[in-house]
Amino acid sequence: MTLYDKLVKRLGWLFRAMYKLNVIGAENVPEDGCFILCSNHTAKFDPVVLILSVKPRRVHFMAKIETFKVPLFGGFIKKLGMFPVSRGQTDMTSIKTALKYLKDGEVVGIFPQGTRRPGVDPKTTEAKEGVAMLSYRTKCTVLPAFIKTKKRKLRPFSKTTVIIGKPIKNEELGMVNGTPSEYKKATERIFGDICALEDSI
Secondary structure, X not given: OOHHHHHHHHHHHHHHHHOOEEEEXXXXXOOOOOEEEEEOOOOOOHHHHHHHHHOOOOEEEEEEHHHHHOOOHHHHXXXXXXXXXXXOOOOHHHHXXXXXXXXXXXXXXXXXOOOOOOOOOHHHOOXXXXXXXXXXXHXXXXXXXXXXXXXHOOOXXXXXXXXXXXXXXXXXXXXXXXXXXXXXXXHHHHHHHHHHHHHOO
16 A cells, blocks of 8 residues: 555544545446646645545646745645646746656646636636647546535535536547647637536536
């Protein structure tokens, strides 16, 4: 058993109980092969909530580099397989890391909003196009998910529902040449599917 598996097993029950985690649509999680897990983003523990929601698939999340500098928490998320990305610039190291994981048939997690937006309707926020680029480069499926909480804030001892949508195959995104306009349209499709999940239950 890997350290990742041990952490998920030992701490999973605690997070599930603390955040009253309920998962809808677990049957939509691909059993094998690469995919990019995408969700709305409201709290620093969102990656942990999503990791528990798609187990046993292992997820490698991109997280802003500043997070890794937080005492204890930085070490914890690193052991959970997360890797740093520098915001506000094109971080080739993080892109290469994500591409390698996907080409190896693994799962990469990305928040298209780029940063946490607690209490904000995600439909009013802008989504970045990194997910579309990764899907185009690897031909991997995109799996949309939505973390639904009271007042769009993740709080201990308050119900948290993760809704997992139908996988979006790469060929459904209409990216033929990998142009900026194609990335933009694909991103709109992906983030639109994510936001639509909020009202699906």
